[in-house]
Amino acid sequence: MDLDVFAAAHRTEWDRLDTLVRRRRRLSGSEVDELVDLYQRVSTHLSMVRSSGQDPGLVGYLSGLVARARSAVTGAHESSWRDASRFFTETFPAVLYRLRWWWIAAGLGTVAFSAALAAWIANDPQVLAAMGTPEEIRAYVENDFANYYVEHPGASFAAQVWTNNAWAATQALIFGVFLCLPTVYVLVLNGANLGVAAGMMFAHGKGDVFLGLIIPHGLLELTAVFVAAGVGLKLGWTLIAPGPRPRLRALGEEARPALAVALGLVVVLFVSGLIEGLVTGWVHITWLRIGIGVAAELLFLAYVFIVGRAAHNRGVSGDIAAAPQTAPVAG
Template identity: 25%
Template sequence: MKQETFVQRHQAEWAALEQWFDARGGSARKARAHRREWQGLSDFEMPGRYRRLCQQLALARRRGYSAVVTDRLQQLMQRGHGVLYRTPAPRWRRAVEFLLAGFPRLVREEKGVMLAAMALFVLPLVAIYVAIQIQPDLSSALYDPVQLAGMEDMYDPNDPQRALGRDDGTDVAMFGFYIWNNVSVGFKVFASGLLAGLGPILALASEGIRAGAVASHLQAVGHGDPFWRFVCGHASFELTAIVIAGGAGLRLGLNLIAPGQRRRIDALVEAGRRGALLCAGVLAMLVIAAFIEAFWSSIGWMPASIKYSVAAVLWTAVFVWLLAGGRNDLYAEQPA
């Protein structure tokens, strides 16, 4: 093939690559800011385009094309190499980027199982709460008298100087306890997905019934104000994390019983991989919840107005993070 024909055939490709490098190959922050305005090559096309460029450079050299052509292709190849093979970000930065963008994007990709998990948790919670408000004696069928007395003592409104919702342990000791307890619940809900999907259903429903029963009993006996002041802050992270863990468990169970066109083991491995990523985010949420629970929620003297205002901010932050996090990420999945 003559050089003129070669250049004419591939000129548009090279121009498109140059435009991408100029607009997208520099600052990642700037590229994310203008991502929606970009009309050129898709980011996901670049690995294939780069391989094709390397082939064209090899052909140009082998055929003895002029230095004008080979130098241009060499420069494009070097620019592409600098973008595609640059040193990856430090581990801590990649972890932060995953939590801020990758994790909420993964949660949205599993919207179906997440909504199902939320229903399995919230509906039993609301049902048992209403039932105990109508018939307070129902709480005795779920907890023995010693447990009920212990709950009432932890949230006694006549002892305002006492740390809410716990014994006399230090903040640091209780922080460790809350982490262990929260992570145990989250792992149980997720891992139960291996029981053909039945495990997360039972685990989510039981957690919802437990939370609803405790809240309703304390409200019914007049201890509701200390209880709500205690749980309102950390509940945004803790309850949402449990629902996400349940959604990951449901995905595990669905892939196990309905692998579709894939082999069952392949579907299970894929669900396990995605579940592990989701559980990494769930772990971070539960640690945050434990920190809030140990160092903020237990403060008994704090006015209710401040507690509820902070809780409203935390709930809003969690929803905005999960619904909007990662939407402007440079390498977020783009619609076909």
């Protein structure tokens, strides 16, 4: 094939396609039809030129033209910044609000369990003695508990905390699909750790130290874990009781919003990790560090119950945006 002759014969079509692509936002109906027709023709031209292997420059030009035409025909994707904005102003908070009763129940249940365990340990000397030797308990109460927050540089400690908490939240969320049992285990484990620490501290008159160091980061951190657990429980319960939907379809429809929660919690846990690494052990004014933690928690709750409720009332579900008529599901 003589590429010079071929290019001369079709140059007018290529130039016209380029013009239509540049004016794609102001095209009439007939011009849109012309755009689609030229896109198909030039795609064929590209295939013919590429198979000849004689002119890489012409192949590159046509490849770029066809790519831009394809974007114009199929609809260019919105900018990633707009996607991110929509995710954090609509998708993530709407899912949090829709599933609020699940994670609120998970949180209240875990806190009640921790409080009961702490009270048992603090008021029963035999249970307290089972926690360790008197020397070990004294070292923990007098030094180890508080030193945990300052024994590593703040930035590296924040990163470590973020990673650990993200892993715990991921376990609580993803493993809930196994009929809720692994999620319940994660909640029980976290509640037991919190209750044991609180019980030992309160038993030795260090309750103020415990609350002063737990509240700053713990409010937001535990809320994030409760959110993950609540979503995990919802996934597991969907398998147990899917309602009128086929079981795997119901799971697919709940799993997609769950992924949005998992992504959003990465940011929430990053904030709580920063507070734990840079505030809890390093801000020595108790009311100030507690105030920072309370403010972070109130902002999160306002985010859910103001921004999330508004998005939920607009019909945002957290499922695939602009999903096809038959959205992909599990199975």
